[in-house]
Each structure stands twice: as C-alpha cells, then as structure tokens.
Amino acid sequence: MIEGILIGLSAAFSIQNLLMVIAGCLIGTFIGMLPGLGPMSIIAIMIPVAITLGDPAAALILLAGVYYGAIFGGSTSSILLNAPGVAGTVATSFDGYPMAQNGQAGKALTIAAVASFAGGTLGAILLMIFAPVLSQVALSFHSAEYFALMVVGLSAIAAFTGTGQVAKALMMTILGLILATVGEGALFNLPRFTMGLMDLQSGISFITLAMAMFALPEAMFLVINPVRSASGGRSGKIDNLRFSREEGRAMVPVIGRQSVQGFFIGVLPGAGATIASFLGYAVERNLAKGEEQAAFGKGAVKGLAAPETANNAACVGSFVPLLTLGIPGSGTTAILLGALIALNVTPGPRLMTDTPEIFWAVIISMFIGNLVLLILNLPLIPYIAKILAIPRTYLIPFILFFTLMGAYIGQNNATELLILVGLGVMATLLRFADYPLAPLLIGFILGTMLEDNFARSMQLYRGLDFIFERPMTLTLLVVALLLVLLPSYRAHRVRKRAEND
Amino acid sequence: MKMKRALMAYALASVTATVLGGAALADDRQILDNVHFLIPGGAGGGWDGTARGTGEALTSAGLVGSVSYENMSGGGGGVAIAHLIENADSLQNTMMVNSTPIVIRSLTGVFPQSFRDLTLVAGTIGDYAALVVNTDSEIQNIDDLLAAYREDGMSFAIGGGSVPGSMDHLVAAMVMQAAGEDPTAFNYIPYDAGGAAMAGLLSGEIRALSTGFSEAVALASHGEVRIIGVTSDERVPAFPDAPTMMEQGINTTFVNWRGFFAAPGISDDQLAAFQDALTIMYDTPEWEEVRARNGWVNIHNNGDDFRVFLEEQEQVIGDLMRTLGFL
Numbered sequence: 001m002i003e004g005i006l007i008g009l010s011a012a013f014s015i016q017n018l019l020m021v022i023a024g025c026l027i028g029t030f031i032g033m034l035p036g037l038g039p040m041s042i043i044a045i046m047i048p049v050a051i052t053l054g055d056p057a058a059a060l061i062l063l064a065g066v067y068y069g070a071i072f073g074g075s076t077s078s079i080l081l082n083a084p085g086v087a088g089t090v091a092t093s094f095d096g097y098p099m100a101q102n103g104q105a106g107k108a109l110t111i112a113a114v115a116s117f118a119g120g121t122l123g124a125i126l127l128m129i130f131a132p133v134l135s136q137v138a139l140s141f142h143s144a145e146y147f148a149l150m151v152v153g154l155s156a157i158a159a160f161t162g163t164g165q166v167a168k169a170l171m172m173t174i175l176g177l178i179l180a181t182v183g184e185g186a187l188f189n190l191p192r193f194t195m196g197l198m199d200l201q202s203g204i205s206f207i208t209l210a211m212a213m214f215a216l217p218e219a220m221f222l223v224i225n226p227v228r229s230a231s232g233g234r235s236g237k238i239d240n241l242r243f244s245r246e247e248g249r250a251m252v253p254v255i256g257r258q259s260v261q262g263f264f265i266g267v268l269p270g271a272g273a274t275i276a277s278f279l280g281y282a283v284e285r286n287l288a289k290g291e292e293q294a295a296f297g298k299g300a301v302k303g304l305a306a307p308e309t310a311n312n313a314a315c316v317g318s319f320v321p322l323l324t325l326g327i328p329g330s331g332t333t334a335i336l337l338g339a340l341i342a343l344n345v346t347p348g349p350r351l352m353t354d355t356p357e358i359f360w361a362v363i364i365s366m367f368i369g370n371l372v373l374l375i376l377n378l379p380l381i382p383y384i385a386k387i388l389a390i391p392r393t394y395l396i397p398f399i400l401f402f403t404l405m406g407a408y409i410g411q412n413n414a415t416e417l418l419i420l421v422g423l424g425v426m427a428t429l430l431r432f433a434d435y436p437l438a439p440l441l442i443g444f445i446l447g448t449m450l451e452d453n454f455a456r457s458m459q460l461y462r463g464l465d466f467i468f469e470r471p472m473t474l475t476l477l478v479v480a481l482l483l484v485l486l487p488s489y490r491a492h493r494v495r496k497r498a499e500n501d
Numbered sequence: 502m503k504m505k506r507a508l509m510a511y512a513l514a515s516v517t518a519t520v521l522g523g524a525a526l527a528d529d530r531q532i533l534d535n536v537h538f539l540i541p542g543g544a545g546g547g548w549d550g551t552a553r554g555t556g557e558a559l560t561s562a563g564l565v566g567s568v569s570y571e572n573m574s575g576g577g578g579g580v581a582i583a584h585l586i587e588n589a590d591s592l593q594n595t596m597m598v599n600s601t602p603i604v605i606r607s608l609t610g611v612f613p614q615s616f617r618d619l620t621l622v623a624g625t626i627g628d629y630a631a632l633v634v635n636t637d638s639e640i641q642n643i644d645d646l647l648a649a650y651r652e653d654g655m656s657f658a659i660g661g662g663s664v665p666g667s668m669d670h671l672v673a674a675m676v677m678q679a680a681g682e683d684p685t686a687f688n689y690i691p692y693d694a695g696g697a698a699m700a701g702l703l704s705g706e707i708r709a710l711s712t713g714f715s716e717a718v719a720l721a722s723h724g725e726v727r728i729i730g731v732t733s734d735e736r737v738p739a740f741p742d743a744p745t746m747m748e749q750g751i752n753t754t755f756v757n758w759r760g761f762f763a764a765p766g767i768s769d770d771q772l773a774a775f776q777d778a779l780t781i782m783y784d785t786p787e788w789e790e791v792r793a794r795n796g797w798v799n800i801h802n803n804g805d806d807f808r809v810f811l812e813e814q815e816q817v818i819g820d821l822m823r824t825l826g827f828l
Contacts (some may be wrong), residue, residue, distance in 0.1 A: 044544035048557065139704040184577070187691050189609065189666040189827065198576035198583070198612065269700045325703065326720055328696040337696075338550065341719070342794050348723030412573045413580060456690055460658055460706065 005128075008360025018372075020053075020062040021365070025373045028069020029380075033077050035085035035215075035402065036207055036409030039070035040331045047339045056343040057361040063339060064365040067332065068120060068373050071273075071315060075112045075308060080105060080387055081399055083215035085406065087206055087445050088273030088311040091281045093214060094438060095296065095303030102299050105385040106241040111301060112308045113377050115255060119309035120370040122259035123266070123316030128363050132352065135324035138267050144466040146270060147453035148476035150446045153275050155480040156282030157439045158487055166488075169439045172430075176443020179204055180451070187455045199415040208420050209444055211403045213437045216424030219399040221431070222392060241381055243301065250292075251305045254284055262310030266317025269329030273311040273318075274445055280310030286486060316366060323347050323359060532778045534566045539597040541581035543574045551759045552598040554791040555625065555782075562785040564778045578603060579612030586618055589764035593771055596622060600759040601668055604815050608822060609666065620767050621807045622775045624760035626792070627800035629714040629733045630672040631743065632659075633726040635702060643730050643749045646709055647680050650687060658688045660707035662695035666827040669698075671818060672732060672755055673711040674825055676746060679753045685825050702726065713757065714743075715796040732756070739796070758800060758814075760807060776803055 024046070031042045046066050050059035071088070078084040079096035092112065099108040141149075154173065161169040182193045183203030194200035243251075261283065262276040284306040285296045296303045321327045326348040328334035340347055345358050352359045390398065407420040427437055457466045467473055536559065538552040549572065556568035573581040578599060585597050597619070607615035634640045640649055650657045661669025670691070674684035690707050692698035695716055702710040703725065710726075714733075718740045720726045728743035732755040736745060746753045763775060782788045783801060792799065802810045822828045 041544045044549070048553065139700065142704055142706045143701070184611075184664065187664065189664045191611075198579050201576040201579065201611065202574065270697055321700070325700075325725065326723060327700050327703070329700075334694070334696055335544075341796070344794070346719050346722065348720065348725060350723050412571065413575055452693060456692070459688065459690055462655065 004356055004360040005364070007357050008364035017058050017061050018368075020058050021065040021368050021372050022376065024062045024065020024067075025069040025369065025376050028066035028071075029073040029076075029373070029377065030069075032070035032073020032085070034409070035077055035083050035211060035406030037070075038074065038086040038332075039067050040335055042066055042070045043332060043335050043339070047335070047342070050339060051342050056340075056345055056358055057365075059339070059343055060358070060362055061365040061368065063336065064362070064369040065372065067315070067336075068116075068312075068366075068369045071312060072113065072116055072373055072377060075116065076109065076384060077402075079108045079112060079304075080385070081215060081402065082218045083399070083403060083406065084210050085207065086273075087210075088277055088314075089307075090210065090274070090438070090441055090445070091277040091307035092304065092311075094281060094307070095298070095300050098297065099299035099304060100385075100388060104299070105388050106381055107243055108299075108304060109381045109385055110241045110378065111243055111247075111251070111304050113374055113381070115251070115305040115308035116312045117370050117374040118255045119259050119262060119312035120316055121367060122255075123263045123313035124363060124366040124370070126260070126263045126313075127316055127319060127366070131320050131324055134267050134320045135349070137264075138269055138321045138325065138327075138329070140472070141268050142466075142470065143453045143456040143460065144470050144473040145476060146268075147450060147457055148473045148480070149268070149275065150450040150453065152476055152480045152483065153278050153446045154443065154450070155483040156278050157442055158484045161436065161439070161487075165436055168435050172435055172437065172439040173443040176440040176445075177447040177450070179209065179440075180444045180447025185448075185451065185455075187452060187459075197415070199413060199419070203448070204419065204423075204444075205407075205416065206445065208407045208416055209423060210441060211407050212420050212423035213427045213441050215399060215403045215406075216420070217428040217431050217437070219396050219403070220424070220428045222396050222399075241378070247301045250301055254302050254305045255309045258284070258306050258309035259313045262313030263317040265310075266314030266329075267320045269318075269321045269327055270449070272330045273314040276310040276314035276317075277307035278442060280306040282483065286483070312370075319362070319366075323351055323362065324349060530563045530781070531566055532564050532781070533594070533774050535594055536565050536568050536775075536778075537592070537595045538568060538570045539581055539585060539592075539595050540570060540572045541574065541578035541597065541599065542572065544572055547759070548578075548598045548600065550795060551600075551626065551797075552596075554795055554797075555598075555761075555779075558782055558785065558788040558791045559778060562782055562787040564782055564785075577606050577611045579606070579614070582612055582614050582619070585762070585764050586614065589766055592764045593767055596761040596763055596775060598759065598761055601757045601814070604811060604818060605667060605671070605822075608815065608819055608828060616762065616811050618765060620763040620765055620772060621804060621811070622761040622763050622772065623779050623804065624758040624800060624802035624807045624810060625779060626760075626797040627756040627758045628798060629731050629737065630668070630711065630755050630757060631714045631717040631728050631731045632673065632676065632709055632711055633702065633717045633721070633728050634709050635705065636724055636727050638708065638727070640709070640729060641727075642744065643676070643680070643746065643751055646729060647682070649708065650682070655688045658690045658707045659709045659711060660690040660692060660698045660701050661711040662692050662698040664691050665689055666822065666825065668757060669711040671821055671825075674821060675732075675753045675755065676730065676751055678821070678824070679746070679751045684821070699726075714740075715798075718743075718796065737798070739798075756800060758802070758810070759797075760802070772804075779803075 028042060031037050043063055043066055050062050053059045074085045074089045075092045078089040078093040079100050082093050082097040084090045084093050096108050157169055157173055182200055184191050184201060191201055258280045262280055265276040266272060284302050318329045318333050321329045322333045328337045404417055407416045538556055540549050540552045542548045559565040560568055581597060585592060603616055640646050659673050663669050670689050677687055678684040692701055695712055698710055701707050714731050717728050721728050730746045731743045732753060733745055734754055
C-alpha cells in the first residue's frame with residue numbers, strides 16, 4: 001500500500017495539479033452555492049475541461065476538487081439561507097440555519113468546513129484500507145434490505161420531532177410520501193396524479209420542493225414578521241469564526257462515529273449521502289443526553305457536525321462500488337464513471353492491479369481536495385457569512401431570486417416556477433399552523449426509493465415473505481421500530497421521574 | 502457579491518469549455534456558423550453525452566463554427582419536443598437529440614407527438630442490446646437461460662434498468678417470443694437506472710439482466726459478467742467473445758439508435774447543411790476519437806433511410822407491445 005501511496009503522491013504533486021485542485025475547489029464552492037446546480041451538474045459542466053487536460057490524474061484531481069467544493073458550497077446555502085440545494089444537505093439546515101440566525105453564521109460555516117474535512121479525510125482513509133473487501137458488502141444488499149433501510153430513514157423522523165409534535169410530524173411525513181408518488185413510478189408505466197400536466201410526468205423535482213418548503217416560507221416570514229428578523233443574526237457579530245474548546249471536544253466523538261457510519265452507508269449503491277446525513281443526525285440526537293438533546297434543532301454544534309461529517313464520508317464511500325465494481329451508486333458517481341471511461345479508464349475489480357496509479361491518484365486527490373478546500377475556505381468564510389449582514393430590504397429579493405433561479409435552472413422550464421410558488425404558499429400556511437416541514441421533505445426524498453424497493457421485493461418474492469426470509473431485512477426493521485419507540489420511552493421515563501420527585 | 506462571483510465562475514467555466522472545444526477550427530471546411538443542440542434530458546445522461554460529443558467533433562473538425570447546448574428535461578422528452586414544434590420559426594439552427602424511446606413513448610402516449618411531427622436529420626450512432634448473467638452463474642448461453650426459466654418459472658427473474666414496457670423489457674420479451682415462449686409470462690424486475698440493475702444482478706437478486714451492449718462490455722471485460730447474447734446481426738468487433746442471438750437460433754435483432762431531429766418546416770438548405778456536416782464528420786479523426794472514447798457504434802441513417810428505419814422499428818415494437826398488452 002505504501003508503494004501505491006507514493007505512486008499517487010508523485011502523480012498528484014505537481015504545480016499543474018495543485019493549480020487544478022485550487023481551481024476545482026473554487027469553482028465547485030461558488031457554483032455549488034446556487035441551489036439548482038448540485039455536484040452532479042457542476043461535474044458534468046467541468047468534464048469537457050477535464051478531458052482536454054489529457055492526463056487522467058490531473059483530470060481526476062480537478063473533478064475531485066469540484067466535487068468536494070460543490071458539496072461544501074451546498075452546505076453554505078443550507079446554513080445561511082435555509083435553502084438546501086441537494087438532498088444531502090437538508091439535515092445540515094436543521095441546526096446550521098438556527099445557528100446562523102443566532103448570530104453565529106461564521107462559526108456554523110467553520111464547523112461545517114471542519115466536519116466536512118474530517119468526514120472526507122477519514123472516509124478516504126477507510127476507502128484506502130477497506131475498498132477491496134467492501135465491494136462484497138455493497139453487493140450483500142438486495143431490494144428488500146434497501147426497503148428496510150428506507151424505513152429506518154423514515155423512523156429517524158421520530159428523532160427530529162420535538163415533544164408534542166409527533167402527530168403533526170407524522171402527518172407531514174405522510175404528505176411527503178404522497179407527493180413522492182406524483183409522476184411516472186419506476187415500476188409502473190403510467191403517470192400518476194399528474195393532472196394531465198406534462199411537466200409533472202417525471203414527478204416534482206427535489207430542488208423545487210426543497211426551495212418551496214424551506215427557502216420561500218423563510219422569505220415570506222421575513223416580510224410578514226419584521227421584529228423576529230430584526231432581532232436575529234443580522235446585527236450579531238458574524239466575524240467570529242471560532243468554536244470554543246468545549247465545543248470542539250464535543251464534536252470529536254460525533255465526527256469519529258459519523259465518519260465511519262456515513263462511509264459504510266455510502267458504500268451501498270443507491271443509499272448515499274442523504275440517508276447517511278439523516279441517520280447521522282438521528283443517531284447523534286438519540287445519543288445526546290438531557291439539555292444537549294434539547295438543543296438539537298435550535299443550533300446545536302453536534303446537530304450540525306453530524307450530518308456534515310456523514311454526508312462527506314458517504315460521498316467517499318460511494319467510490320467503493322464505483323472503483324471496485326464499476327457500478328455507479330449515485331447520480332454523481334454515474335457522471336464520474338462517464339468521465340473515467342472518457343479518460344480510457346474502466347473501473348472494475350482489476351483497476352487496482354492493472355492501473356494502480358489511477359486508483360491511488362483518485363484517493364490522493366481526495367486528500368488533497370479536502371485539505372485545499374479547508375485551507376481556501378476558512379479565510380473566505382467571513383466574506384461569505386457577510387451575506388446575512390445585507391439589509392432585509394435587499395436580502396428578501398435576493399433570497400427570492402436565488403430560490404426562483406434554483407427551481408428554474410435545473411429544468412429550464414417556466415412551469416416549474418408556478419409549481420414552486422404554489423407549493424411555497426402551501427408551505428407558508430403550514431408553518432403558520434406550526435407544522436414541521438422537514439419531515440415532509442424527508443418523506444418525499446425517501447418515498448420514491450421506499451416504494452420502488454418495496455414493489456421490487458414484492459415482485460421478486462411474490463408477497464411479503466422477504467421480511468422473514470432475509471434476516472438483514474428483519475434486523476433493520478427492528479432497528480426502525482426501536483428508533484421510533486426509544487425517544488417516547490425516554491420521555492415517559494423522564495415524566496415518571498418528575499412525578500416521583 | 503457571492504452571487505456575482507458564482508455566476509462569473511459559471512460563465513468562465515462555460516467560456517473555457519467553448520474556447521477549448523473550438524480551438525482547432527477554421528480551415529475552409531466550415532459548413533454551418535453555429536448549431537444549437539436541444540437535449541431533452543438533464544446533464545450527464547445518454548442524450549446529453551451524445552449531443553455534447555457530436556458538438557465537440559463538429560467544432561474541432563472545423564465543420565461548425567460554434568455550438569451551444571440547452572438541457573430541457575421533462576415529460577420523458579415530451580417537453581423538448583413540444584418546445585421544438587411550438588417555436589419552430591425561431592429554432593432554425595437547432596438539432597434535438599433523441600433515441601429509441603421517442604418511438605416507444607409516442608406509441609404509449611407519454612407525449613402526443615411522434616417523429617413524424619419533426620424534420621428527420623439523421624440517425625448517427627447506436628448500441629445493441631444484450632442479455633448478461635453473473636460470471637459464476639451456471640448459465641452459459643441462451644439455451645441454458647431458457648432451460649432455467651422453464652424449470653423455475655416466475656422465480657426466474659430478469660431485470661432491466663427501466664420501467665415495464667420500455668426498451669430493456671421489450672428486448673427480453675423479443676428473445677422470449679423468438680424462442681417460442683410466452684413473452685408476457687416471465688418475471689421482469691425493473692430498476693430505475695442501469696447501474697442499479699447491474700448491482701441487482703451482481704448481488705444475485707436477479708438471474709439475468711437485459712441491458713445495453715456497451716454497458717455490458719465494460720463489466721464483461723473485467724470478468725464480472727458474461728454476455729450470453731447480443732442483438733446484432735454479426736459478432737461485434739469491439740468484443741467478439743459475445744455470441745449473437747441469431748447464431749443461437751434466436752431470430753432477433755435490435756438497435757437502440759441515437760440521432761438528431763430538427764424543427765418542422767426548416768428550409769431544404771438548412772436540412773442539407775445539417776446532414777452534410779454529420780456525414781463529413783463521420784470520416785474525421787475528431788469524430789473517431791469521440792466515438793471510441795464513448796464506445797459508440799457508427800450506425801448512420803440519413804434522411805429518408807432514417808424514416809424507413811424508424812417506421813420499421815415502430816412496426817416491430819408496436820406489434821410486440823400489443824402482444825404484451827401495453828397498447
């Protein structure tokens with residue numbers, strides 16, 4: 001392995017390649033902030049540039065920089081504007097946005113940058129050691145297990161929910177699942193609930209729904225409720241980037257756990273960063289005790305570090321099936337596979353033995369990408385965070401523009417804007433009635449995968465037998481049940497103790 | 502501020518791409534000043550790659566001055582088709598990329614239009630379909646596959662990367678029909694993408710997979726899967742180990758073509774220019790580089806040949822879909 005690392009290092013460290021990674025990180029970060037452009041489209045845009053470089057190592061290093069930059073850029077819009085541009089950063093906004101609202105935008109961005117760096121780097125170490133072994137793990141999951149994993153993801157919603165909100169959260173989850181059924185399902189050749197609109201044929205797009213649920217209501221509330229926003233983070237000191245020593249210490253175990261957990265979830269083709277970030281958040285909230293747990297959702301350091309570590313580690317994990325089996329586990333790795341093939345590299349079991357320099361260049365490029373990203377972004381954070389210092393009168397149109405553009409850019413379709421505004425009004429009304437909107441979005445994201453895998457398992461086993469015939473499925477379903485019951489059991493115990501006192 | 506910078510970075514990236522793409526142009530071969538590619542799906546898909554690869558070859562061979570791309574997804578391609586028809590007057594220099602699904606989806610009524618509502622430019626590339634199994638599977642050829650299916654019935658699942666009634670399913674059904682089996686009876690398991698379906702095959706969830714030949718070759722060359730039948734007339738030179746369906750007594754051929762369409766009613770000159778540019782492009786080293794890089798097969802059908810080909814395909818697929826009960 002040492003030999004491989006040296007090959008990778010010698011491939012990666014040249015002036016040209018270092019310039020590549022810096023350019024990639026900058027481009028990725030800034031474009032990644034736009035909600036319509038996730039890592040997938042940015043990499044697609046950059047591929048022609050990368051290919052003209054000719055040298056596979058340089059191209060991969062450029063694309064790795066773009067990839068990690070885009071992920072970090074996506075977190076930025078989640079934290080500052082409550083506008084998650086990709087599904088993997090939805091959980092980042094749960095605590096990142098409240099933290100920014102409390103005048104700690106700079107700190108929140110720093111934590112996100114550090115957690116991303118740690119998750120990405122630790123993930124890359126795990127990849128280096130375990131990649132060949134793990135290809136078999138990636139193949140041990142059948143549709144039945146994916147279905148069970150989605151149920152675990154949904155049950156994690158119980159962990160996001162504050163006391164007294166359980167019924168409302170449940171209703172919102174179901175509404176999200178319902179919205180996920182719009183359009184042509186993967187298993188049925190018929191459009192459902194499209195009302196004859198061709199624009200709904202492929203379903204409601206994630207970006208549109210995310211903007212409608214999070215960013216639009218936020219802008220509307222800024223208009224309606226000037227007092228709240230005036231007392232918010234705008235006047236606070238956003239230049240303060242540091243987190244305290246205690247906060248740092250609290251983050252260490254979270255980062256440790258979530259790098260490993262996120263990485264392993266990422267290894268499964270199709271599960272990816274989104275599930276990893278939700279489960280990471282849920283697990284950390286359940287592990288936290290008392291006051292610390294109560295702080296989740298209100299700007300907890302752990303609540304921000306967990307999903308940020310997990311989604312980056314999962315992104316690295318998704319390289320396992322790509323590099324060792326040649327199977328893309330996510331949209332982004334599918335694009336990367338295209339780029340690799342264009343560079344005359346065919347990933348597969350023989351990649352490590354046939355062209356070790358490529359394999360190690362990819363891994364080394366991950367380390368360099370993450371490190372350069374951290375070094376570049378830390379000094380930029382005060383300037384990025386200054387966005388919140390923009391006076392309200394300018395900030396509101398800015399958010400609206402940002403939101404509308406995000407919905408439009410992915411589809412190039414004006415009807416998307418009408419759908420966005422319609423859903424946005426609905427979301428604002430729901431927020432007035434104090435319904436939590438995160439469960440709706442999670443239900444929507446997981447709904448499609450839940451349905452597909454359930455239907456596929458039903459078809460393969462011609463019935464529900466798969467639940468009992470596959471031990472892993474049953475285990476995951478039991479875990480899901482525990483995730484639902486544990487918080488209420490704890491609440492019950494606390495109440496009992498209070499009564500006894 | 503941040504916005505502005507981000508937009509600038511974006512603009513810079515696209516400008517760089519264009520400049521690099523067009524760097525080698527400008528001898529007197531130029532046929533068209535510019536071509537606008539309309540892509541009915543998102544960045545990174547098969548249509549996107551075909552349009553961008555063709556554009557790259559056209560500009561670097563100096564046949565076209567500059568190219569631009571527009572991704573317009575939605576409605577399984579229907580949104581872009583409607584856009585091309587409604588705005589035909591202002592889209593004279595536009596070519597839309599499409600492939601076999603335009604035939605299938607207009608048959609099933611996903612969108613009301615068909616290829617007859619557009620100007621046919623040319624079919625340019627194609628990919629055969631293939632049935633593959635896991636390397637450690639006991640199935641060596643189509644006969645083994647049919648034997649296993651006859652023995653296990655519904656618990657013998659064949660997967661594919663798209664919904665029932667779409668290409669992967671139809672290819673598997675064509676094989677079954679040609680082998681004298683009931684094409685509606687076998688258990689087809691759909692996945693939402695080719696990669697997911699391949700993972701399903703390798704994990705042992707499905708016993709065989711219906712997929713594109715080039716995708717299958719990538720994994721077969723690593724020894725992960727075995728191609729037991731390809732839908733070409735003769736063995737494909739790129740991977741001669743793969744036997745055809747025909748040589749195993751299964752009378753089935755199928756090509757998933759990709760090609761270009763223009764707005765209805767464009768001038769004859771404009772159409773001729775599009776077709777000339779693509780025809781000359783075929784013999785350039787620039788095209789060969791793009792083609793080889795992507796593993797595409799040259800299958801060129803110009804204008805009227807393209808129409809005959811599409812009508813034939815529509816007939817064959819339509820008949821099969823009626824048998825399967827999808828129409």
